[in-house]
Amino acid sequence: MGDLSWKDFLTQAKQFLEISQKLGDNWVLEQKDSNEPNTYLKCSQKIKGQCGKNAGDLVSVEYHVVFSVSYQVPMLFFQAHRSDGSLLDVEATWKMFMPESKASDLHQILTQMDHPVLFRPYMALHPCRTAEVLKQFGKPSCNQVLSFISLYGPHVQLHLQNAYGLSQEYT
Amino acid sequence: MAETPESQAALSTSSSTPADKDGSKICILLNATGNVPIIKKRTWTVDPNKTVSWIQKFIHKFLKLDASEQIFLYVNQTFAPAPDQIIKNLYECHGTNGKLVLYYCKNQAWG
Numbered sequence: 001m002g003d004l005s006w007k008d009f010l011t012q013a014k015q016f017l018e019i020s021q022k023l024g025d026n027w028v029l030e031q032k033d034s035n036e037p038n039t040y041l042k043c044s045q046k047i048k049g050q051c052g053k054n055a056g057d058l059v060s061v062e063y064h065v066v067f068s069v070s071y072q073v074p075m076l077f078f079q080a081h082r083s084d085g086s087l088l089d090v091e092a093t094w095k096m097f098m099p100e101s102k103a104s105d106l107h108q109i110l111t112q113m114d115h116p117v118l119f120r121p122y123m124a125l126h127p128c129r130t131a132e133v134l135k136q137f138g139k140p141s142c143n144q145v146l147s148f149i150s151l152y153g154p155h156v157q158l159h160l161q162n163a164y165g166l167s168q169e170y171t
Numbered sequence: 172m173a174e175t176p177e178s179q180a181a182l183s184t185s186s187s188t189p190a191d192k193d194g195s196k197i198c199i200l201l202n203a204t205g206n207v208p209i210i211k212k213r214t215w216t217v218d219p220n221k222t223v224s225w226i227q228k229f230i231h232k233f234l235k236l237d238a239s240e241q242i243f244l245y246v247n248q249t250f251a252p253a254p255d256q257i258i259k260n261l262y263e264c265h266g267t268n269g270k271l272v273l274y275y276c277k278n279q280a281w282g
Contacts, residue, residue: 108282129279133243136205136276141249150251151243162264165250 002135003072004144006036012145013041013065019146023163030064030117037067038117041145047157049096058083059096063158065149066116073130074148077115077122078156093123097156110156125152195219197262198270201230205276207242208234214270219259223252230275241280244273 004012013029020027025043032038044062049055064077080088080096088096094106101109113124133151134144141147150160196216203209210233217226227242236242245251246265262271 105281126281129281133276133278133280136207136243136278137245137248137274139204139248142247143249147245147249147251150245150249150253154253154255159253159255160250162250162252162256162261165246165252165265 002131002133002137002144004074005072006067006069009037009067009074009145010039012143013039015143016041016145016149019164023161025161032117037069040067040117041065041149043158045158050099059088061157063153063156064115064117064122065145068116068127071127071131073127073134074145075116075127075130076125076149076152076156076158077113078124078158079122090123123156125155197258197266199226199258200270200272202272202274203276204274205278207275207277210234217258219257219262221258222254223256223258223261224254226258226273227254227275234277236277239279239282240277242275242277244275246271246273248274 017027017029020043026045027041027043030040030042042062042064044060046058046060049057049059059080059082061078061080065074066077067073068075080093082088090112094101094103094110098106098110108126110123110125112121114120115122115124130148130152134141134147137147146160146164149158150164153159197219198214198216201210201213201215210230223244227244230242230244231240243251246261252261258271265271
C-alpha cells in the first residue's frame, strides 16, 4: 500500500503546507479547479550551476508535486531557467542535477513529460518505483507526500529542513 | 543507554581521526523495515560529521547489496533526511534519550 488515493494526496498535501508555513518555507498550493488532479504543491528556489562554462550562475528552479492518476503516487515535476530567462533542456538538466549518472540510466530517471495539470512539457522524475519505495516504510508513513518529497527531492537538489521530520502530530 | 565498546571499535577504523575522541561520537540505533536484511548489531557509534549518505553507503556495503539497489534512511516513519545532511544536525533535531533512531529499507529506486 505504497500508493495513495487522490483524496489522501489532497489531505496530505494540505498538511504538508501547514508544516511548511510553520517552518517559514515558501511552498504554496496551486489549485486550477477542484477536479482530480488539478491541485498541486509548488515551490521555487535558486541554485548555483556546478559544471561547464556556466558554473556559478544562478538557476531558478520551480518544483511541482503533482498527483499521478496512472500511478496513484505523487510525482515531482520541475523546470529550470537560467538568469537570462532561457530554459534548461534535457541535456542541460541532466548535467546540472545528475552529473554522475550515465545517460542510459538517465532515460529511466529524469525525462521530459507532460505536466498533468498545465499540459506543458516539464522535467519529471519517473514514478514507476515510487509506490514500492514508499511501501518499504515499515508502518505506513503518516504523510506519504512528505515522505515522497524528502526521498526524491534531494535527487534534484530540493532539500527539506530536518524539522519537517518532527511534525508527527499531523496524522 | 551505555555505549558498547565493540561498537566503538567497529566504526572507528573508517570514521575516527586523532582529534575526535569517542566521547564526541553519536550513538545511532538502526532498525530494518520492509524486506531488507537485518543487521544483528543495532547500536553503532558514528562520527557526528559523517553524512546521511555515508551511513547509506555503509549499510549498503555491510549487507553486500546489489549496485542497482538503494538504501533509504528515514526517521519518525515519515521523513527521509537529505543525503548531505550531517549526523550531528540530525541528532540535534531527532535524537531522543541520547541516541538517534534511524530506520532503513532497500529498494530499487528507478527503472
